[in-house]
Amino acid sequence: MNSSFIGLAAEHGVNFLFQHFRGGFDAFSAVLDAVVKVLQDGLAAVPFVVMLVGFMAIALWRKGVVFAAFVGVALFTINFMGLWAQTVSTLALVIAATFFSLLIGIPLGIWGARNGRAEVVLRSLLDFMQTMPAFVYLIPAVILFGLGRVPAVLATIVFSMPPVVRLTTLGIKQVREELMEAGRSFGSTDSQLLWKIQLPNALPSIMAGINQTIMMALSMVVVASMIGAGGLGEYVLSGIQRLDIGIGFEGGLGVVLLAIILDRLTESFGVKSTKKKRKPQATKQTVPETAQAQP
Template identity: 45%
Template sequence: MIDIPLGDWVEQAVEWLSANASGFFNGITAGIDGMVTGLQSALLFPNDYLMIAVLAVIAYLMTSKGHKPFTKGAWKSAWGITVFTILGLLLLQFMGYWQETMQTIALILVSALIALVIGIPLGVYSSRHDAADQVIRPVLDFMQTLPPFVYLIPAIIFFSVGNVPGVVATIVFSLPPAVRLTNLGIRNVQQDVVEASRAFGCTQRQLLFKVQIPLAKPTILAGVNQVIMLALSMVVIASMVGAGGLGQAVYKGILKADMALGFEAGVGIVILAIFLDRVTQALGISRKQVSDEE
């Protein structure tokens, strides 16, 4: 019988890293923690109702894109999500989950932002180098199929408990669509447009920024939406390592078998999910598409 102690090897590697690269991990911890805390305080700084109004206006402006603001057409396409945002957030405020909601938004935005900052350039790179694509693709598959609970263990070892290991696990889980969809979007840009641009003497850089990225934008933005939704889906799991917010409320509800707590926080996550999904989906709709339909 051959015995392969794969688990032991990974454990040793993780321990070695945490012992020898602690400065690096401490730096990351400080950075992420600073971002989350900062954003959280910023979101909690204004009056709750003022913040609801701000978020409603953001929802309105994002989903009415393509129409002139404050016209009939704009209202027609944006009224649903705007009203939903106001009512949903008021409900959360009245139930007493305002702080948790803002914490969760801060966690998601920081995770998603970091995932995009890493994922989009990686996607661009793998779209231009087939060899890189060959290597990155299975890594992404691995990241997406490994149960997210497994990331939590090294995350705790490297980053102890709290928001930071939660954010790191969330980044790992939500990164793949940013890479995949950026890669796909750029590869799917019509070849004749790329050829024409080359024929006019584009450098690689000009080709990327003037042609490929603008044309791949809808696909890349679909990736942004996916990253945010996956980040949201990690909030409960991340709370197991101490991340705060609505996820933690749900987790407490599970541990205490407190149906009321679990349900209220769960509804809160759903409301956030709908808000974030609609708003970020609208990113992908260009001005032109809408005006053509009118």
């Protein structure tokens, strides 16, 4: 089956980049791989008990006793299945991909909210990134960066970045105009309006974007395992290749439990506090009648 003109153009473009900028790609790959390796080794060095207590403490702080108990049971189950090392590897991959997605995506979302033409271009680009099958990202990533963690992280970044860009733009555009006018009336600059009015009020929407970015990054773990990313995805892939239901189910369960924990925790940071300060109730006082109608 031969490619059309469009496919050949894409192939020539990737080959051109590989032939003329191979040194730059190799250097970038070495740096990114070192960053992910340091993160993965750092998480792996933390004892399971310390990680368990840390996650349960955060869950207790953000969601309460019930969710903290669930986190404890979930992490203990993962460790009991012998998947803790794979879970740490997956967590490192998700953290790295999410960090770079936010580093690029939030500024793009701000730019799109403040520039109409940029928003039009970004919307088309994000549509392309979200609808293109994830497997397609792996082909140029492997050609340019080889097998391993680096192409997996880059493919995950491309796949998981759109939600944070979209929701950052949406959150900033939904800031009430009265607040903006009040800031301008006090002489605030554009930078002050952004940092003191727009971003704080858009924080729930931005946090929802971060939450969705993490979830989409987790959904890539099995796909990324095909190019050497490792982690829980490799365990699931092994079950698929062997047609082993037990291995596949355990790997999938590990992904699900990790996803629930990360989803609920990140979601809690975007929810505004519903606790309201109790206002002292005014005591009703009977006012004596000073005058009565005389018959």
